[in-house]
Amino acid sequence: MTAVPPAEILTADGPVSETDRRSLLKALATAPLAAVLASPALAGVAASTTTMVTLDVPGVGPVQAALALPEAQKAPAVVLIHEWWGLNDQIKSVAADLARSGYVALAVDLFGGKVATDAEAAKAQIQAVKPEVATATMVAWISWLRQHPRGTGKVATLGWCFGGGWSVNASLATPVDATVLYYGRVPSDPVALKALKGPVLGHFGEKDQSINHAMVDPFTAALKQNGHPADIYWYDADHAFANPTVARYDEADARLAWERTLAFLKKTVG
Template identity: 55%
Template sequence: MTADQPGVARRQVLQGVLQGLGGLPLAAVLANPALAQAAAETLTDVTIETADGRSVSGALALPETLPAPAVIAIHEWWGLNDQIKTVTAEFARQGYVALAVDLYDGVVADTRERASALVRSIDDIEATETMAAWVDWLRAHEATTGRLGTVGWCFGGGWSLNTAIAAPVEACVIYYGRCDRPAEAMARLQGPVLGHFATQDGYIDAAMVDRFADAMNAAARSYTVHWYEADHAFANPTGARYDAADAQLAWARTLDFLGRHLRA
């Protein structure tokens, strides 16, 4: 093998990703570190300044046809890793201007202890300003139609809802994220919320989701909740709790929900 052959092979993988993830299902790409890395590298790094003068970064993926509605993807407690970037690339393949935000300033955790520490380090006010800045930036971007949704997983699921409250959007998707906000906060929502929750989840449990539903009802806001016979993080193919059937069903429901509310 010559020194150039690995580079050639890698470029071929990357080209396959650029051509619709090589025709592979999203789960297959996510389960393969090399493919996920190649998919992640198709995104473009972007940086903006928040209202309080901080520089924040994200990764942008554009669809073939523009302008298009936009989707903000918000990472799990691990940080903005190749998994989330790959899902963002798939949103672009589905026809959305897709942005993966980074709430950890470039840090990615590789242990649960590190991830937990990163979550605790988040300043809620700063994170809210960061998300509001990205919403404003995407709405004004020439590539978008001005219609926008948020999608988040775990830590990011909670921030998907927080973002929709702080800078109202047309659609919000929560994958097993913290959702027990008061009715007065929910009243600021302008679009519907879709929630994916797991019956075996020991933290984002039925009691929390019931509080979410009560608050949404009190605020007269539209929402849909789906329960899955699975555990927390069931949609992450890189984790031990992955449930392929439920992940596929949740993904199909997410795409249907976003299509109905962002392409109107």
């Protein structure tokens, strides 16, 4: 594993000066996560506090992720999986926020460094993903986190949309202590879902036209059939309701979902 320094902060007007960076870092210390995610400048400075790390995965090659470390010398770990946009400053910002909350946070990159800014490019990115490569990548990072010198050995997965589906996929591929997903595609086979080891927390929108009750209810029923601990919440919101940069953002539901996520992580991994 190798590490590279964090990237400089860029905005539409160019690189951020050191003076502005210090001001943004000061603002970051008290800004709520929603405000950080909604501000490209704050998200940029939050992302700059993470460090890019590289891992050589057998059969795959080198893969990257953004690592954020807490003040504590030992802490549980959370592996974050991005939306169809890719590993952008937003996802790195969430990793930084989780580190401030006391977790070893690792935001993985399943798109090989590509980041989309429009739906057409984002769709092409997820269509290019090879499931066997993504699975091997997730398994390798989870194993890396379990052995990390700053970790306690406990690992949770957390993802949104594309990443929500892969939060579950990763948890099926290798044991984790907890699984969190936001409006991601889910399986419904009770036999396959027996591979899950830790509790599950799911956040879904009633107005979501694709990740809807027809998909999620069989998943919930299968977990119940297996006697698997799960908290599945539905919000009067649409897909991507937790993303402040899109029109479907719902501030109240996003805040509630994040509060529930933090409480769930504390209960399951510490």
